[in-house]
Structure formats: C-alpha cells, structure tokens
Amino acid sequence: MIFNTPVFLFLFLPVALALFFFVPRKYKTVFLVLASIAFYTWGEGELIILLLLSVFFNYIAGLLLERYNNQAAGRFILIAAVLLNIGGLVFYKYTGFLAENLNIILSALDIPAITINPIYFPLGISFFTFQALSYLYDVYREVAPAEHNPVKAALYMTFFPKLISGPIIRYSDMKEQMDAGIQVSTTDVYEGLKRFITGLAKKVIIADNLALYANQVFSETTNELSAVSVWAGIVVYGLQMYYDFSGYTDMAIGAGRMFGFRLPENFNFPYAASSVTDFWRRWHMSLSFWFRDYFYTPVSLILARKWNAQTSIGISVFLAFVTIGLWHGAAWKFVVFGLIHATFIMWEMTRGNKYISRLWKPLQHFYAIAVILISTVFFRANDLTHAFAYLKQMFAGGFAAGQYNITMLPLTLVITVGGFILAMPWTLPAEKYLLRTSEKNSIFRMGYHSVLTVFLYLLLLVSLVFVAASGFSPFIYFQF
C-alpha cells in the first residue's frame, strides 16, 4: 500500500489510527505488526511470505549470534547470515542485470545466451534487508543485544511507516522506544499529522507537477532539444527528486510519530551543500550513514590491516559509492553515478577541500550543485547512452539553430522557483523567530497555531484535490 493513494489516506490510516487508540498499551506492538502485515499484503500479496521469512530468519540469526558470539562460530554465523540476506536481495533485484551482462560475455564467446523469466521486485526489500544487516552487525559487535521477543523483532523489520522506503532506523533506536512502551500523546498525533500533510503536499503539489516537465524533457529525442531545455530539465528533475523523496520521508516520519515512534531524519537541505562530501551528510542521511557505519568503516579497517590507511580509504570509498549506486538500481548508469560521487569525494579529501574552502561561499555551493546535477543526469536518464547524449546537449550540442525549447507551463515555473526557495534553509531564521515569540507570548502563540492549522488544512485540501485529479503516481524511491 502506498501513502498517496486514497485507500491509504481514507481507509487504512484512519482505521488503523482509531483501532490503535483502543488497543490496550501492552498489545500495541502486536497490533502494529498485524497492521504492517496487512499494509504490505495489500500491495504485495503473497510476497508477504518473503518479508515474514526474512523476519523469522534474522530473528533466529540474532539469537544464535548472541549465543555463539566471541566463539569461532559467531563469525561464521554472521558471515552466513549476511550472505543469505544479500543473496535474497541480489536474487530479486539483480538477477536480470547479471544475466544481461553474462549474455554479453557469452555471445562474445559464441555460447548461447541464457534466458531468465522476469522476477517481480518486492517493494521495500532494499530497505528491510539493510535494516536486518545493521541489526546482525550490531548484535555481533555487542552494540545492541539480540531481540528475544519475536513480536518486537517483527515490528523492527515491518513497521509500516518505514517499511517500503525508509528512513532506515537502527535497531537500538527502535528497541529503546519499544522497551519504553508505546505511548502516543495528542501532541504526537498533531505533530505527526502536520508532518504527514507537509509530506503529502511536497509529493502531490510540488514533485508531481515538476515531474510533468522533467518527464517530457527526458522522453524527447535529446539531440533535438535546446541547451536551455535540457538544463531546465535536469534542474527541475533535481528538485522533483528531492521533493518526491523528502515528501515521502515526511509522510513516513509523520505516520511513525502518530503510531508512537520517532524515525530518523533523512534530509537536511541537501542542495545547500558546499561540497559533494557535505551533500552526502544532508541527502538520504539514513542510507549514507548506514553505508558509513556498516560498509565503509569495516571494509576500510579490514583493508588497512594489509595496506596503508590512505589506499584502504580510497578503495573503500570507491567500493562504497559503487555499491550505493547499484543499490539504487541494477544498471550501469547507477555505477557511473556512484563513481562520479566517489571521485569528487576522494578529490575533496585529498586536495579539493583546501581549494574549495578558499572560494567565495556562493561559488562553493555552485560547485556542489553543478556536480550533483551532472551526476543526476545518469540517475534520471534511461541508460548510459541517453545520459551521455543528454550531457552532450547540455554542454555542446544544444546551441545550434533549429533546436526546440520545451516550454514550461506558468504553474510549473512558479512551482520550480518556489520549490527552489523552499529547498534552501533561508526560512529557518523566520521559523525560529516565530517559535521563540510564540513561546514568550501566549496571544501570539494562539494566533500562530491557528494560522498554521488553517494553512495545513488548506494544504491538505489542495493535496487531496491533486490526488483525486491526477490519479496515482508512484514515488521515485520505491523502485530502489
């Protein structure tokens, strides 16, 4: 089930929330597991068995890991469990890609190609597998104890607000909240709802409208487009991607809060980054911190036992970013996306930071946004050929006579400009001022909250009109 569908908004969410309030506190965990199973089954049908198998398998693996930790068997259990989790992910996500590339090699060797039936991609598998991996690693390194209660282990893996597309939460963060007993105040529901509505509006008002333009630019014959259009296309797509995913994340965090959980933040004004390294501290943070702690750190420490630290760091950064690229999808264009980011991060680490920090501040942002947008071409294009053609048009091909512009509707233009302004931390001082004043002055507080509530109500109405009028449009990050 998906957040921006009528069935979630008008049926699942209100019914689940109402029942949740009547369920006695000690049964709330069980209730949320059942609700999450219903949520997943609605959209994914029998693939729920795969999710439940993953829950069961990782629950048992966690217990075994704790039992045999610090013995030779402990490491074996960790490696076996990690390989099985990754094996499942590779099977569902990469079989087609692997077969395609194998067939290229086979045909070069004059060996008949292998045929593979398409495998249905289970939503959320990249996210719940990564949660399972971090759980096992944390039990292994004794940062967290294994979960003995199967219901809590199941909720960690399946909690529906973050099941399909994150944010990826660490087991210890969720355990702390489960052990404290699930409790929801009216403030939690109000704040959760506010966050949820904001996210819905970001998705259906901003992202989906920007998509109309970006989709058109990316579906036309690239070499006939003017440079202005291809540049506008990638800028609009960059904003669309941000509003799509941060809108989804706001909805996940808001829904999580309504059901008693604080989920981690994923975004901190990514387009205000002053370097590529800085971008990854602001964009999809729960994923980049996952890669830092569960991929880069162990890999670089293992490599540093044999090689010097700098070489080990370099190799680990490249491996991490190629994997981050491939995590987004089984295609070479995502590998190139990862390689571009790895290259710039390595450059910044070794020399670049010295130059960048000397630049005038706006130029630092310009550098970061330029690299991000150019790499995003690979992210959005259909494949590598399309991406290179698109880049050629941006820098060289788009200036000839006779190439046409794709005109932007006035509404799209307004949303693009407004979206850009809202994507920057410019309004933060104003927000702080409003909050500070409302803390001091009770009349101001009442006025502020009334205006905010009316505004959110209007935002919800407009969003629902868009949901009803435009039909369903999936989130970009659901395919990952």
Place this chain on the structure above:
Amino acid sequence: MEKLLSEVTEVYRRVLKDPNLVLSPDSTADDVDGWDSLNHTILMAEVQKHFQIKFALKEVIKFKNVGDMLELIHQKISNRQQ
C-alpha cells in the same frame, strides 16, 4: 593509563594536525573535531603502528570511546610483555 592516554593524544594531534587537541577516556568521535569516518581509519592504523600492536576488526568496531581503546592497548601490550 595516563601515559597511554598522552601517547594516543600525541598520535591524534599529529594525524588531525591539531596541537591543542585534548582527549579523555570518555571522548568519542562526536567530541573531537576532525575525527570523522575517513580519519578514523588513519587514526586506528597510526595508533596500532605507534604501539606495534594489531587490533582485530571486532575489537575496533566495539570501541565506544577512547577509554575502550586504551584498555585494549593496555591489554595487548601486557600480553606482549608476558
């Protein structure tokens, strides 16, 4: 432990190029400027080189603070002397 702490502090000062850096057993990466994930690998390598010891991966990833690392260094050095 005091002596180990001051030696580790020297290694950190050299790697992070901060002559005024102060470490305590409670210090974590969050408290020390420049101790990020990239420098962490270098710091661990330099500490091992300085004391001529080897940490197992599991030992390093378990560290919660500088104190944990000092204890492990102490343990490894005394094992070596036995």
